[in-house]
Amino acid sequence: MSAKIYTFFNQKGGVGKTTTTYLQADAANSKGLKTLLIDTDPQGNLTKSTSQEPLPADTAGLADVLTSRADTTAQEVITPTIWENVDLIPTPSRALDLVRDELLVTPTGRENRLKKAIKPLLDEYDLILIDCPPSIDMLTINALVASQGLIIITQAALWSVDGIAELMQTVQAVQENYNENLRIEGVVVNQFIKNTNSARHWLSDLEEAANSQGMKLFYPPMPQAVRIKEITESSSSLQEVSNDELARIQRVYLEKLIGEEI
Numbered sequence: 001m002s003a004k005i006y007t008f009f010n011q012k013g014g015v016g017k018t019t020t021t022y023l024q025a026d027a028a029n030s031k032g033l034k035t036l037l038i039d040t041d042p043q044g045n046l047t048k049s050t051s052q053e054p055l056p057a058d059t060a061g062l063a064d065v066l067t068s069r070a071d072t073t074a075q076e077v078i079t080p081t082i083w084e085n086v087d088l089i090p091t092p093s094r095a096l097d098l099v100r101d102e103l104l105v106t107p108t109g110r111e112n113r114l115k116k117a118i119k120p121l122l123d124e125y126d127l128i129l130i131d132c133p134p135s136i137d138m139l140t141i142n143a144l145v146a147s148q149g150l151i152i153i154t155q156a157a158l159w160s161v162d163g164i165a166e167l168m169q170t171v172q173a174v175q176e177n178y179n180e181n182l183r184i185e186g187v188v189v190n191q192f193i194k195n196t197n198s199a200r201h202w203l204s205d206l207e208e209a210a211n212s213q214g215m216k217l218f219y220p221p222m223p224q225a226v227r228i229k230e231i232t233e234s235s236s237s238l239q240e241v242s243n244d245e246l247a248r249i250q251r252v253y254l255e256k257l258i259g260e261e262i
């Protein structure tokens with residue numbers, strides 16, 4: 001096998017990138033897909049919610065793999081998660097902030113660090129899911145260069161046509177310069193509040209804006225639900241609840257991504 005690699009992306013904060021990465025890992029686990037999570041956000045939120053044990057700040061992590069000051073391999077920092085089939089390349093401290101700054105002043109090869117680092121792992125996983133920081137920086141660029149596809153995560157109040165334009169510029173720059181195979185898989189509308197007129201209007205405006213850029217929305221939108229926050233905060237599984245509508249939506253997204261019935 002050779003892993004399919006996806007990045008969950010938006011330069012805006014708080015739209016649900018980490019939550020969606022978490023829920024997709026949960027869905028992949030329930031399907032028995034061997035999955036690797038990569039936390040490229042110095043905030044380390046994905047690491048906190050998914051690692052099997054709390055990780056001390058001096059645990060080796062992604063920063064050690066990406067820096068030129070160490071020769072740590074990706075294999076060496078992989079750690080278990082709350083799910084049997086899912087592993088994690090963690091970010092247990094703010095050290096990744098320093099690596100982002102280091103990459104900025106690195107003259108060559110800085111965009112390909114992550115891609116190179118995970119190459120030896122591709123045959124060991126079905127799926128690699130990358131959570132991004134809320135910015136367009138060297139860490140995000142590394143994630144996009146390493147990926148075959150990206151999923152844009154957005155939220156009613158925070159989406160704007162300007163936001164799409166800025167995001168598209170980055171994606172196009174990565175496609176032109178480093179990764180011509182990078183595909184936009186679609187837009188996940190997160191924290192959707194159904195049954196209001198403004199939400200319906202907004203959704204159709206968004207669909208139009210996305211279509212005009214050649215992008216598709218994932219359907220149905222992911223509802224806003226307190227339970228989602230509770231699931232990630234308590235490191236539990238949405239998929240364990242049978243016949244759950246929110247769990248089903250996440251399975252539909254995964255199915256769309258990997259193109260298989262689940």
Ligand SMILES: Nc1ncnc2c1ncn2[C@@H]1O[C@H](COP(=O)(O)OP(=O)(O)OP(=O)(O)O)[C@@H](O)[C@H]1O
Pocket residue numbers: 012013014015016017018019020041043045132133134190191192222223224225226228229230232
């Ligand atoms: N569908 C949802 N329903 C309810 N709450 C949600 C939902 N999705 C995300 N949240 C909550 O919204 C907040 C932001 O989500 P999250 O951390 O996933 O966003 P993010 O894009 O990763 O943020 P950042 O850019 O800071 O990394 C969190 O408190 C999370 O629990």
Ligand SMILES: [Mg+2]
Pocket residue numbers: 017018019041045131132
């Ligand atoms: Mg996040």
